[in-house]
Amino acid sequence: MDTLACSGLTKVYEDKRKALENVTFQVETKGIFGLIGRNGAGKTTLIRILSTELEPTSGTASINGFDILTQEGKLREKIAIVPQEARAIRWMTPKQTVFSYLLWRGYSYGDAKRLADQSLAKLGLQEYANVLNSKLSGGTKRKVLLATVTASEAEVIFLDEPTTGLDPISRRELWDILRTLGKERFIFLTTHYLEEAEQLADRIAILKDGQLVSIGTLSELRKSSRFQYSVKLPPKALVPTIKEAQVTTSTTGITQIMTNEEEAFTLAKSLAEKGVRFSIAPVTLDDIFFSLVGQKARDE
Template sequence: AVDGMNITFYEGQITAFLGHNGAGKTTTMSILTGLFPPTSGTVLVGGLDIQTHMDSIRHRLGMCPQHNILFNHLTVAEHILFYSQLKGRSRDEAEQELETMLEDTGLTYKRNEEAQNLSGGMQRKLSVAIAFVGQAKVVVLDEPTSGVDPYSRRSIWDLLLKYRPGRTIILSTHHMDEADILGDRVAIISQGKLFCSGSPVFLKNSFGSGFYLTLVRKVRTTKMGRATVKVIHHHIPEAKLIESIGQELIYLLP
């Protein structure tokens, strides 16, 4: 649930919603995109109220849900063409947008591949690309890098930074490094409430600072994990392991 949240998002900026699972990030985004009606209050997108002008808002809105919603037997190119024309683009405009999007996402060599045959990282890239088609000016991304490998994660970061100018981008994440790198503003949410919001520098100066050490292992073994911890703690005894996802380890350094 969302409890009395009041926040402003700005054009040309990425706002990162940071919070643990169940904090209310997805619910907030569902209200922003019109999936759930608010029980009280409202949302204005470009000055238009979601409760009275949702049809007009959808033409300028892009959404990447937390879980991929793709058509198994449509190719990468067919997905982008379909959603581009669904947003009102002509066939020629959609074709032009397709070529640009394939190049920017690195999916050119997968253009004729069915979605069901793509890797998890490729499927996530396609879902993010779909959110930007049709000249979307407000783009909402619910954990866009969830479940992807470190390389795909960083390529999605590059895409978001490239597409930031002229757009209002809102993304949710529970990765602190992701919020720090991408967010012009970071909004910390817990139990449906907005606890604080500001630039990463402001939040660090106000609530403490530190550094993140990210390691990517070639092979995941318990022995290697222990050796890594031993080396890090030998040099920095106060280092804390805060995330271990797949091959990636993230330590918080004082």
Template sequence: MGAAVESEDLWKTYDGQNWVLKGATLTVNEGEVFALLGRNGAGKTTFIRIACTLLKPSRGTVRVLGRDVIADAGWIRRRIAVVPQEGRPSNLSTPWAHVYYYLIARGMPRSEAARRASEYLEAMELWEVKDVICGNLSGGMRQRVYVAMAMATEADVLFLDEPTIGLDPISKTTMWSQIRRASEEGRTVIVTTHNMEEAETISDRVSIINAGRIVVTGSVEEVMSAVEYDYRVDVEGMADPQELNAYGPVRRIGDRFRVLTTASGARELAEVAVERGWRVNVSKTSLEDAFILLAGGHVEDEAR
């Protein structure tokens, strides 16, 4: 399996002073669904825009399907498609017009464009509203129009920048199954998201990017194993949270405190809770816990 996208020591600044990307290095394999996770402003969209040939890197290289994004931008552009973050279709045109004419603009013959437009509008559950102007569609439907446009192309690599933001759970599930379908057809899908459930559900591998640096890359299990804590303990009803610090990193969530800890730490904390009358809930750490730790600062600083 070759690399669909490879970045090496990628740096980007818009103003010459503040660096949005600081040496980001990662590889996305062909045919996989790859999720790029990061906080707001971590550099996800900038990375995507550089890989899509829409932005020039300040330093470093990015190769898409083996070609350089600067030297071979034209070649790459024909083989990729993007769904921009928070984009929306024109209110005065229909979903059908968007998908069909976009495919024509990409060079597809009319009959093929019509066939694929029908197929993907149906797949994205937009067939019933294909002739309704987008201004009369819900926000979620409009979002799906753009995804249908990108998916219906012949592109080998799809970049989806937060494609499920604002979608209801059912629409999200539809989108996820289409993303997986694209991967099964051999296409590479790179998704940026804040939604950990999404990343766990659809991606073969993930990267966490923090402050312009790739903190960790791997399967969900590998990313979670990068965190030394296997359990999380939610504690409620205690007076002084200071004493929880002995078990691991503590975070306040509303009225309770979440402690990430080891198996022995979880056992010990549960016993203490029973003795003191605290309410506790013990579970395995999730990707979200790993993300908060890795993108939150502490562990990333140690890793550096």
């Protein structure tokens, strides 16, 4: 089985800032893997290490059998990355961007031309192929960057916040592209949009202050979460006391009670008997994320 395996990855930057601490996990390099965490949690640092741009202070990792420290040359042929700060070069066209990227990766002129055309078509960019990148909308510029890595035939694609700053419709368009891409390659993406991770990722990992705090499918994350169900009550409803629960009230007055399955269903039954309006649902990734990285952050 092809895997991405990290073992004890730790990164301390020169200024002694610990960006990653003993990160250890293994995932099959198939489908889409979503890495989430607050600003500064260490997502980009992890991507930079896995893509061989940065060496860890200690620990190691391998992707599909290639070690990041001892086989970085071979590994680089298998991976492609769109870094967090990447921007399409303004004075180039999408066609030139993808073509030159492929030449840089070592493809022959003919192959680069063929693969660039294929990739631009795949991403629906034909009509923009010869327009300057500077004239494209933000969403289309992102697609151009995706077209480069898609064109490359890399087995593993790292995308660091590919949809940040896009409008909801452009974001969904990119989701469709990523879903399709995720059927052919392994995509390792970071995001601040929890809905994005929930919608796209087959497996999700949560980083907090450089440490891995949870990893798995959404249902595995739910199972290992302290609370599995969320009951919501309308404003001014009498909030019952429950032993094992996390109770919060939003600014709109809606009370959310997160609790375990048994408590949630007992509560639902008694609310129904009293004729109180309520909703009950399994906890979302949003709920899990906030209960792991801290309710304080959510209130802020």
